Amino acid sequence: MKQTAVEWFEDQVGHNSLMALKEWNEIFEKAKEMEKEEMRAIFAMGMVNGINIDFEQFYKETYESNN
Numbered sequence: 001m002k003q004t005a006v007e008w009f010e011d012q013v014g015h016n017s018l019m020a021l022k023e024w025n026e027i028f029e030k031a032k033e034m035e036k037e038e039m040r041a042i043f044a045m046g047m048v049n050g051i052n053i054d055f056e057q058f059y060k061e062t063y064e065s066n067n
Contacts, residue, residue, distance in 0.1 A: 005034035 003011075009031035013024065036059065043055040 005031045005038060008034060 009027060012027045012031075013019065039059065040055055043053060043058070046053065
């Protein structure tokens with residue numbers, strides 16, 4: 001079974017409270033990119049089933065404008 005971005009993040013960080021902030025941020029950014037790719041795949045399945053939504057526009061409006 002494929003691991004989700006959140007599960008991957010948990011495996012990387014675990015309970016390591018001594019991890020350097022830079023390393024933690026790099027892992028967090030990778031997890032966010034993995035999640036975005038998961039969402040892209042879901043949108044692609046929707047396109048196959050006749051749902052026509054622009055993923056990039058949705059992602060930017062939903063997530064990037066809140067950062």
